[in-house]
Amino acid sequence: MAPLPGFSGFPGSGLAKGLAVTLRxxxxxxxxxxxxxxxxxxxxxxRGVIGxxxxxxxxxxxxxxxxxxxxxxxxxxxxxxPATTPGGRDRSRNVLDRFAIDFSLCMYCGICIxxxxxxxxxxxxxxxxxxxxIRELTHERxxxxxxMWTVPAPPALDPAAxxxxxxxxxxxxxxxxxxxxxxxETDPQTGPPTDPPAAGPTEPKGEEP
Numbered sequence: 001m002a003p004l005p006g007f008s009g010f011p012g013s014g015l016a017k018g019l020a021v022t023l024r025x026x027x028x029x030x031x032x033x034x035x036x037x038x039x040x041x042x043x044x045x046x047r048g049v050i051g052x053x054x055x056x057x058x059x060x061x062x063x064x065x066x067x068x069x070x071x072x073x074x075x076x077x078x079x080x081x082p083a084t085t086p087g088g089r090d091r092s093r094n095v096l097d098r099f100a101i102d103f104s105l106c107m108y109c110g111i112c113i114x115x116x117x118x119x120x121x122x123x124x125x126x127x128x129x130x131x132x133x134i135r136e137l138t139h140e141r142x143x144x145x146x147x148m149w150t151v152p153a154p155p156a157l158d159p160a161a162x163x164x165x166x167x168x169x170x171x172x173x174x175x176x177x178x179x180x181x182x183x184x185e186t187d188p189q190t191g192p193p194t195d196p197p198a199a200g201p202t203e204p205k206g207e208e209p
Contacts, residue, residue, distance in 0.1 A: 010060040036128075044155060047108045052144035056120035059094035060186055063121060069075050071105035072112060073098060073138075077168035099144065103129070104137040124150045 033040055042048075059076040073096035074095075081091045113121045118198055124147045139147075 002140070008146050021073045038114045044152070045123070046125040046127075047110060047123050049103070049123075049129060049139075049147050050101055050106075050113065050144065051122045051124045051147035051149075052119050052141060053122065053148055054096065054141060054145055056097070057096055057099065058118055058120075059096050060117065062117065066111050068109065068111065069105045069107055071102040073100045073102070099141040101144065102138045106168045122148065122151045122156045124148075125152065126150045126174045153167055 059074060061074060064070075064072040064074050074096070076094045078092045078095050079095050081093055083090055110123070113123060126147060129137075129139075
């Protein structure tokens with residue numbers, strides 16, 4: 001009987017090779033990370049937990065509407081801001097009452113962070129927030145604020161990268177303002193008016209002898 005395709009050697013050669021690999025591996029030092037004694041080396045863009053920068057939140061509700069899991073809960077109320085100038089109208093603004101994220105439902109897609117137009121949500125690499133009670137995985141605004149202090153600083157830009165549009169526009173405006181001020185200082189016609197010299201007491205003109 002001809003041997004099956006793909007099989008060669010004596011019976012049990014595959015088992016012998018597997019045992020040889022096992023024995024060879026057993027004699028080497030283990031490279032398993034001894035967590036929690038040794039903390040893992042996380043990637044710079046690790047998605048651990050979401051932090052809230054409350055001052056930037058305008059209660060626009062974009063994050064809650066775009067969340068595919070509906071795990072973001074936001075409550076707010078309106079307050080009237082009195083006019084700051086005579087004859088002006090009072091304005092109304094939204095005041096944040098509650099901002100909570102249920103991490104037992106969150107699938108860490110990052111859509112809420114991407115759609116936030118005011119940079120109020122950020123990724124933190126912290127991942128050690130397991131709980132024995134699933135209800136404790138709903139983090140309220142105070143807990144989300146604490147995660148903000150663990151958000152790493154953004155990485156430096158590549159030296160050959162294009163300058164961000166916001167910085168380019170701000171730099172262009174600043175350069176234009178500086179050029180206008182320099183021109184006003186050098187050109188007396190376009191410069192600010194100067195005060196005339198103070199007139200002192202004059203002596204009466206007498207007849208020449």
